[in-house]
Amino acid sequence: MKALIEAELHEGNLGLDPACATVFHQKGYRSLQRGSDIVVDLAIELRMKGASDPYLVWVWECKGYTHPVRVDDIEEFHAKLQQIGADRTKGTVVTRSTFQKSAVRFAKANGIGLARAVPGTGLDHVMYHGLPPTQEELAAGLIAGESPDGGAEFYGLCLDGRFTGDFAEFLESGLPPEMVSEE
Numbered sequence: 001m002k003a004l005i006e007a008e009l010h011e012g013n014l015g016l017d018p019a020c021a022t023v024f025h026q027k028g029y030r031s032l033q034r035g036s037d038i039v040v041d042l043a044i045e046l047r048m049k050g051a052s053d054p055y056l057v058w059v060w061e062c063k064g065y066t067h068p069v070r071v072d073d074i075e076e077f078h079a080k081l082q083q084i085g086a087d088r089t090k091g092t093v094v095t096r097s098t099f100q101k102s103a104v105r106f107a108k109a110n111g112i113g114l115a116r117a118v119p120g121t122g123l124d125h126v127m128y129h130g131l132p133p134t135q136e137e138l139a140a141g142l143i144a145g146e147s148p149d150g151g152a153e154f155y156g157l158c159l160d161g162r163f164t165g166d167f168a169e170f171l172e173s174g175l176p177p178e179m180v181s182e183e
Contacts, residue, residue, distance in 0.1 A: 138163035
């Protein structure tokens with residue numbers, strides 16, 4: 001996942017200036033509540049040029065489950081985001097499995113992105129067969145693992161509550177408006 005995000009960043013596909021964004025793997029962030037670091041799977045730190053501290057940390061949690069991601073996992077991730085810095089974090093949970101309906105509801109209510117990559121495919125492209133999937137079909141792909149005819153190779157819940165089959169759109173949903181490319 002880190003290599004994919006770095007490639008997308010450096011190719012300009014994320015709408016970010018690579019000079020202002022850094023991707024980290026297994027980085028620790030201090031939790032005052034714990035008195036120790038919370039180590040995250042993946043993080044993208046965005047900094048203004050010349051600044052030492054990031055103004056936004058986009059935390060990615062990767063779940064290698066063979067069963068649906070439970071609401072408890074999303075609640076725990078939400079608590080970690082709050083401890084890392086509620087006002088400067090965004091979060092996304094990625095799995096090759098599916099999500100429980102209650103996990104999707106909780107994530108949507110708390111602005112947490114969800115992504116499901118269909119095994120054997122990359123996250124950086126979407127292939128449609130006929131019409132693009134509906135919101136209901138994308139939700140079914142994320143929750144139940146159903147890939148309807150015309151389904152996507154990637155399923156995500158954007159931070160604004162929309163379902164998408166487009167990885168680039170999914171990534172851009174977590175960025176501040178001023179960081180999204182107008183192209």
